[in-house]
Amino acid sequence: MKSLSYSKSNGQYPLTPVTNPWMIDIMAETDLVKKLIKNYKSPVNLHHIPSFEHNIDSFQEVFKKYNIDSRIYFARKANKSKSLVKAALDFEIGVDTASFNELEQSIKLGANSEYLVLTAAIKTSEMLKLAIQNNVVIIIDNHDELKLTQKIAKELNIIALIGIRLSGFIVAGKKLYSRFGFDIEGERSRLKLWFSQKSEFPNILLKGLHFHLDGYSIVQRAEAILQTLQFVDELKACGCNITFLDIGGGILVNYLESKKEWEDFQTGLQLAVLEEKPPLTFKNNGLGFKIAETGNSIEGNLKTYPYFNEINGPEFLEQILTYTKDSNPPVHELLNERNIQLRIEPGRSLLNGVGLTIATVAHRKQDANGTWLVGLEMNMSQLKSSSADFLVDPYIIYQNSESDIGSVELFFTGAYCLEQDILLKRKLSFPKLPDIGDFVVFVNTGGYMMHFYETEAHLFELSTNLYIQEAKDNEPLQILADDSISNI
Numbered sequence: 001m002k003s004l005s006y007s008k009s010n011g012q013y014p015l016t017p018v019t020n021p022w023m024i025d026i027m028a029e030t031d032l033v034k035k036l037i038k039n040y041k042s043p044v045n046l047h048h049i050p051s052f053e054h055n056i057d058s059f060q061e062v063f064k065k066y067n068i069d070s071r072i073y074f075a076r077k078a079n080k081s082k083s084l085v086k087a088a089l090d091f092e093i094g095v096d097t098a099s100f101n102e103l104e105q106s107i108k109l110g111a112n113s114e115y116l117v118l119t120a121a122i123k124t125s126e127m128l129k130l131a132i133q134n135n136v137v138i139i140i141d142n143h144d145e146l147k148l149t150q151k152i153a154k155e156l157n158i159i160a161l162i163g164i165r166l167s168g169f170i171v172a173g174k175k176l177y178s179r180f181g182f183d184i185e186g187e188r189s190r191l192k193l194w195f196s197q198k199s200e201f202p203n204i205l206l207k208g209l210h211f212h213l214d215g216y217s218i219v220q221r222a223e224a225i226l227q228t229l230q231f232v233d234e235l236k237a238c239g240c241n242i243t244f245l246d247i248g249g250g251i252l253v254n255y256l257e258s259k260k261e262w263e264d265f266q267t268g269l270q271l272a273v274l275e276e277k278p279p280l281t282f283k284n285n286g287l288g289f290k291i292a293e294t295g296n297s298i299e300g301n302l303k304t305y306p307y308f309n310e311i312n313g314p315e316f317l318e319q320i321l322t323y324t325k326d327s328n329p330p331v332h333e334l335l336n337e338r339n340i341q342l343r344i345e346p347g348r349s350l351l352n353g354v355g356l357t358i359a360t361v362a363h364r365k366q367d368a369n370g371t372w373l374v375g376l377e378m379n380m381s382q383l384k385s386s387s388a389d390f391l392v393d394p395y396i397i398y399q400n401s402e403s404d405i406g407s408v409e410l411f412f413t414g415a416y417c418l419e420q421d422i423l424l425k426r427k428l429s430f431p432k433l434p435d436i437g438d439f440v441v442f443v444n445t446g447g448y449m450m451h452f453y454e455t456e457a458h459l460f461e462l463s464t465n466l467y468i469q470e471a472k473d474n475e476p477l478q479i480l481a482d483d484s485i486s487n488i
């Protein structure tokens with residue numbers, strides 16, 4: 001039975017999420033949500049495979065438009081679900097793996113070598129052996145890793161395929177620092193020597209160059225491509241043929257519907273920090289903004305993901321490809337001229353609109369200040385951003401109307417024994433207080449939010465991951481457990 005009893009948080013400073021229709025459909029199906037929570041316990045994470053496919057298509061369209069030889073590798077570190085790896089392989093894209101288990105599981109799920117890349121930050125012998133035996137390209141970060149790869153490849157009597165990770169690009173006169181990769185300037189001569197002579201690393205074949213930049217700058221990515229292509233030419237002149245350039249991830253996602261809401265929230269937060277307005281966050285957390293020493297102004301920056309982005313997803317990629325410097329041809333022409341395959345490793349952006357997290361209300365209480373705290377059957381590790389907060393309004397699905405406390409401001413709290421287990425730091429505002437057993441829905445949590453920091457402290461079980469397949473005409477939605485996918 002359909003019921004439209006869900007409601008978005010809508011305070012003085014709303015941050016209205018961009019939602020995909022499937023999310024709204026789920027929230028309208030109270031009985032279905034009840035059944036899912038009964039079967040799988042709170043919280044559950046839902047993944048919508050058709051939205052994942054749509055995101056893949058939208059990147060492929062850009063590559064097609066510029067006639068670029070390309071390959072997408074889904075950075076699965078952003079989400080643990082096997083269903084997404086299977087979907088990536090079904091939709092003929094690759095998988096970027098960052099650990100032994102990610103690599104082994106992807107192989108067991110049917111990925112062949114061309115559709116895998118190993119980019120792990122720390123590479124064990126066991127991991128390198130698995131990659132080498134399966135002809136998976138290994139992205140090498142440093143000299144020790146290179147030597148270990150050579151040693152293992154020699155023992156196995158196999159040629160290991162590698163890409164070299166570069167960093168230290170100069171953009172607008174400044175060097176971009178990274179703890180990862182070989183410095184493109186400082187290590188240039190050594191790299192040329194190693195891969196032109198082939199005597200030091202006879203069991204290694206350099207196939208490509210790689211970078212992944214921190215932050216979300218289009219210009220930095222395009223400039224890094226230009227500097228890498230110059231290096232490609234130098235390597236070619238030394239007899240070393242580079243076949244791919246992998247530019248990692250970092251393609252921006254837009255989580256929010258309104259630029260105005262995003263800007264107003266930041267203005268409001270600064271006024272709250274200055275105590276010119278009531279707090280917008282738990283204990284008036286400035287999320288990076290703080291009062292300057294002079295006492296009457298704000299210093300610092302908002303230390304969260306930039307949740308509103310006009311240029312995002314495919315358009316972000318297109319702007320990299322069409323970037324031009326001086327009177328040179330655009331990036332896409334420079335790549336095509338050299339017959340280089342462009343590879344990307346999107347995580348977050350392939351998961352845009354793909355996931356949501358649902359949890360049950362366990363209790364309601366007021367603290368000593370009269371603030372409503374609504375306890376949920378989940379913990380802070382199950383909705384945790386690497387930035388200061390997840391600035392996206394959640395929804396409540398009301399099951400009945402017993403509660404007569406209307407128009408309420410509240411915070412959601414979690415199950416860890418920590419004062420800081422406040423699920424979203426932002427004060428939320430709903431038309432009425434939820435009842436015990438009502439559901440809270442956090443949308444667009446698929447990229448990093450639901451899994452990246454999830455822990456089993458207090459022996460809590462990990463959340464259950466479900467996935468939704470394409471619904472056929474007139475058939476009910478197919479919602480399946482990720483655990484039911486066999487990877488043996």
Ligand SMILES: Cc1ncc(COP(=O)(O)O)c(C=O)c1O
Binds near residue numbers: 096119346348349
């Ligand atoms: C090497 C590498 N590739 C790809 C990604 C995915 O980035 P994103 O999820 O921003 O697309 C990451 C993220 O940390 C990374 O380190």
